[in-house]
Amino acid sequence: MNLRSWFQRRYVNEMVKVLIEDDRKCQELIRRVEADYGVKIKLPDSNSIPSCFLVDMLERAFTTGKIVLPPKITVLDFGCGDWFYAPFLLGFLKHWQGFREVCLEGIDFPSRKNKRSLRRLQKGELDLRVHWGDIMNLSQENKYDIIFASHMVAGPHHCKMWGVPYYKPSILFSYLQSLGKPDCLFVVIAYEYAGEDAIFRCFKSKLTEFFYQPLVEKKFSSFLYNRRGFHDNSICISRSPFVDLEACTRYEEEIEEMDAILY
Numbered sequence: 001m002n003l004r005s006w007f008q009r010r011y012v013n014e015m016v017k018v019l020i021e022d023d024r025k026c027q028e029l030i031r032r033v034e035a036d037y038g039v040k041i042k043l044p045d046s047n048s049i050p051s052c053f054l055v056d057m058l059e060r061a062f063t064t065g066k067i068v069l070p071p072k073i074t075v076l077d078f079g080c081g082d083w084f085y086a087p088f089l090l091g092f093l094k095h096w097q098g099f100r101e102v103c104l105e106g107i108d109f110p111s112r113k114n115k116r117s118l119r120r121l122q123k124g125e126l127d128l129r130v131h132w133g134d135i136m137n138l139s140q141e142n143k144y145d146i147i148f149a150s151h152m153v154a155g156p157h158h159c160k161m162w163g164v165p166y167y168k169p170s171i172l173f174s175y176l177q178s179l180g181k182p183d184c185l186f187v188v189i190a191y192e193y194a195g196e197d198a199i200f201r202c203f204k205s206k207l208t209e210f211f212y213q214p215l216v217e218k219k220f221s222s223f224l225y226n227r228r229g230f231h232d233n234s235i236c237i238s239r240s241p242f243v244d245l246e247a248c249t250r251y252e253e254e255i256e257e258m259d260a261i262l263y
C-alpha cells in the first residue's frame with residue numbers, strides 16, 4: 001500500500017464518515033426544532049445550527065430542571081450582543097411544553113453591529129425589545145420571570161477587552177436578582193472548555209447544572225457546526241434567590257488573582 005492510499009484509508013474515509021453522520025444528526029435536529037418551535041431555517045446560514053444546539057441544550061435543561069412556565073412570561077437576555085439566536089430563543093420560550101405569551105427583552109451596548117442585527121430581526125416581525133446600555137442602569141425591579149446570561153462570564157481583563165465595565169460578581173448578580181420576580185429563574189450558559197463554568201459556584205438553589213454533550217463529533221466537523229458556539233457548553237439554572245454571596249466573594253478573589261497572573 002502506498003502512502004497516498006494509506007492516508008486516504010486512515011483519515012479521509014474516516015472524516016467523510018463522521019461528516020455524513022454529523023450532517024444527518026444536524027438535519028434531524030433542524031427538522032425537530034422547526035416542527036416543535038415554529039422557527040423557519042434557511043440553510044446555509046452559520047447562525048442556525050448553533051442556535052439549534054442552544055434550543056437542544058435548553059430543552060434538556062428545562063426538562064431535567066422540571067421547569068414549569070406560566071402562560072405569560074417576561075424574559076431578559078443580559079448581554080444579548082447581536083442576538084443571532086433570538087428567533088430560536090423566542091420560539092423555544094413560546095412553545096416549550098405548550099404555547100404561552102412571551103415578552104422577550106435583551107440588553108447590550110449599542111454597537112453598530114448590534115443595532116444593524118436587531119433592525120434585521122425586527123424586519124422579520126419578531127416581537128423583541130432591546131434596551132441599549134449598561135444593565136446596571138436598567139431600573140426594572142421584580143419584573144422578569146427568567147433572566148438569561150449567555151457567555152457573560154468575564155474577569156476584569158475580558159471586560160476591558162470588550163470595552164465594558166467590570167462589576168464584581170456579588171454586585172452584578174445581586175443586581176440581576178433584584179430585576180427578577182421573587183421566584184425568577186436564572187439561566188447561565190458558559191464555555192466549559194475555558195473553565196468559565198466555575199462561575200456556577202456563585203449560585204445556590206440550583207435546579208439543574210450539566211455539560212451539554214456534543215451532538216456532533218468535534219474532531220472534523222467543529223469548523224462547520226461550532227463557529228458560534230453553544231456546543232460543548234455548560235448550563236446552570238437556579239431559582240431566585242440564587243446569589244450565594246460567600247461563594248461570590250471567593251470566586252471574585254480567584255478571578256481577579258488569575259487575571260493579575262495571566263494578563
Ligand SMILES: C[S@@+](CC[C@H](N)C(=O)[O-])C[C@H]1O[C@@H](n2cnc3c(N)ncnc32)[C@H](O)[C@@H]1O
Pocket residue numbers: 078079080081082107108109133134135136149150151152162164165
Ligand atoms: C460574549 S458576548 C455574549 C453575546 C451573546 N449572549 C452570546 O451568547 O452569543 C457578551 C456581551 O455582554 C455585553 N455586556 C457585558 N457587560 C454588560 C453590561 N454591564 N451591560 C450590558 N451588556 C453587557 C457585551 O457588550 C457583549 O456583547
